[in-house]
Amino acid sequence: MAESKNKKSDCFWGYFMIAPNMIGLGIFFFYPFFKNMYNSFYDIGAFNVTKWAGLSNYKKMISDTVMWQSLGNTFKYVLIIVPFTLVLSLLVAVLLNTKVKGQSVFRVLYFIPAITMTAAVAIVWRWLYNGDFGILNYILGLFGIPSRSWLSDPKIALFSISAVSIWMGVGYNMIILLAGIQGISGSYYEAASIDGAGPLKKFRHITLPLVTPTLFFVMTTSLISAFQTFDVIYMMINSNSIALNSTQSVVLYFYRNAFVFSKKGYASAIAMLLFVIIMLITALQMKLQKKWVNYG
Amino acid sequence: MFAAVNRKNNFKITAVFIYIILIAGVLVTISPFLWMILTSFKTQSEAMRIPPVLLPSDWHFENYIRIFDKLPFGRIYFNTVISSVVTVAAQLIFCSMSAYAFGRIEFPGRNAIFLAMLSVLMIPSSFFLLPQYLIIQKIGLLNTIPALFMPNLFSAFGTFLLRQFFISLPDELEDAARLDGCNHFRIYSKIMLPLIKPGLTSLAILTLRFSWNDLMWPLIVNTSADKMTLSAGLSYLQGQYSTDYPAIMGGACLSILPLLILFAMFQKQFIEGIALTGIKD
Incomplete structure (x- = not known):
């Protein structure tokens, strides 16, 4: 009862x-x-007038070279941003985990970009990158390196943008990795010391394998956010820039179709494509993780 | 003995090397912010001088006043604060309630609903944007403050995160309370909620960081200047007054200041809150 x-x-x-x-x-x-x-199966124009379009949005996507270029750019962003962010944040985390003095001060300073607004950060970097008055060209000039148009040269703009994304991501991921490393039991290291292992050996055989679950987490979140790169590009590249097509990501192209060109049906089809790609990547990652992630 | 001395020296060299790398990294991390602050006090011609001048010859505080002439900046600040506070408060309440139910109450269909909710986590957030915009448009909320926070009051991630905390609490707590005749809502609000403070802090920080800094959503829903948030306002400032670097940098400084102050006050909570998200299960 x-x-x-x-x-x-x-x-x-x-x-x-x-x-x-x-x-x-x-x-x-x-x-x-x-x-x-x-x-995605409709044409949605100005004032949201909706008309059945069948597969035409998808057909249009296949023949849209700008769309393919933005997809290619997106893969470039992912392939540049994710590995560099992971390696650098792991490096900083490992170095901070040695008995450095002022560990907490370092942690705080590295973390600052992680809590600042991308819009603000992008504005500053845009100014540092400026071809005529930017301090970056000036500093490189001191070492005899010729000036470049970091954001308007279609050949290098994508790399300049990626560098800002990496710069923003290191602190955040480092914090998570450091917590992962600090969770490794000290007894492993003691045992290794007794066996006479040096720092590099300890890193290779203890830290690296035991931090793989955290590394996997960080990799998954960085991948998804790199696939959706938008803020930095939007803030650094004007819509009339000659570097637009070579820096535009899928999400930026989606945004422009939906809210600038008022082609909301087509934008929905682009969003579908992004969804399918991220699903495939996630599935692939889940499959591959068994090969390298160590769940002890 | 020589070997021991050598080894000590080796240690010292390694330590110096580590400091050099770490300090170089800090310089790269921090100097854009310093440059931003310094530029915000320079005159326009000083800001554009080559070779660059490090310190402004006079500190031009009027650059900051100029921002308020160009944009209803005070209003924009207020919008951002309201939107962030409402988002954080709503997520803490809604997510913790549903997290408690998913974690500690058995009811029919619980696992199926929970799995369906988790599927939201797998989907890229930009996938939802356009239909969300159409909903806000349909209910006539474009260019209003509620438009800024409406879709973000609810969160699958927050529920997932807090559920982990509720699950880890011991059953005895609940059994004792139930013998005393407490219902689930009382157990949740009076007994368990205070015990998952680290989880709530973590969610609050992540949500605050997101809603304060988000760009695309506020950009889409609110186009009139007095309904913008700081991110969108900065993008507007840059688009309209692209050559007034000192004022733009001043705007950027003002926009990041509140979170920096909060971070300075609650460093430990911020860092632990973020670190927690990586240690699941």
């Missing part, structure tokens, strides 16, 4: 307590998920 009353009350409180969040997620996430698929 009391049992069944308890069950009833559990049922009530369960649904009652998940209701606000689940209703909100339903309206703003589940419904949009299906709505976006639906929209």
Whole structure:
């Protein structure tokens, strides 16, 4: 009797307590998920006039060279940003984990870019990169390196943007990796010391394998955010820049189609493509993780 | 004995080497901010001088006043604060409630609903943007303050994060309270919520960082200057007054200041809060 009353009350409180969040997620996430698929088969023009378009948005995508170029750019961003961010944040984390004095001061300073607004940071970097008055060219000039137009030269603009993303990401990921490294039991290192292992050996055979679960986490989140690079490009490259096509990411191209060119149906199809790609990458990562992630 | 001395020297050399790398890294990390602050006090011609001048000859505080002439900056500041505070508060309440239910109450369909919710986590956030925009447009909220925070009041990630904390609390706490006749809501609000403070702090920090800094959503929904947030305002400032570098840098300084101050006050919580997200299970 009391049992069944308890069950009833559990049922009530369960649904009652998940209701606000689940209703909100339903309206703003589940419904949009299906709505976006639906929209990708329509033409949605100015004033949201909607017309059935069948597969035409997808067909258009296949022949849209700008779209393919932005997809290529996105892969370049991922391939540059993710490895550099991971290696540098792991390096800083490992160095901070040695008995350096002022570890907490270093941690705080490295973390600052992680809590600052990308828009603000991009504005400053844009100024540092400026071809005529930028301090970067001036400093390089002191070493006899010729000036460059870091953001308007289509050949190098993508790398300049990637550098800012890496610069922003290192502190954040370093904090997570450092916590992972500090969670490794000291007894492993003591045992290795008794066996006469040096710091490099310890890193290779203890730190690296045991930090792989954290590394996997950091890699997954960096991958997804690199695939969706938008803020830095939007803030650093003007819409009339000659470097636009060679720096535009899929998300930026999606944004421009949806909110600048008012081609919302086509933009939905682009979002679908991004969704499918990220799903494939996530699945691939899950499969590959068994090969290198060590769950002890 | 020589070997021992050698070894000690080796240690010293390694230590020096480590400091050099770390300090070089700090310089690269910090100097753009210093340059931003210094430039914000220079005159326009000083800012553009080659070779560059490090310190402004006079400290031109009026650059900061000029920002307020160009944009309703005070209003924009206020919008950002309101939007961030509402987002953080709502997520803490909604996520912790649903996290408690998913973690500690058995009800029919719980696992299925939880899995469905997790699927939201796998999907790139830009995928939801356009339909979210169309919803806000349909209910007539474009160019309003609620538009800034509406979709972000709810979170699958926050629920997932807090559920881990609720699960890790011992069952005895609950059993004792239930014998005393407490219902689930009381157990949640009076007993368990105070015990998962680290989780709440972590979620608050991550959400604050996101909503304060987010660019694309506020850019899309609010186009009139007095309804913008700081990120969108900076992009507007740069687009309209691209050559007034000191004022733009001043705007950037003002925009990042509140989070920097909070970070200075709560360093430990910020760093631990972020670090926690990597240690799941």
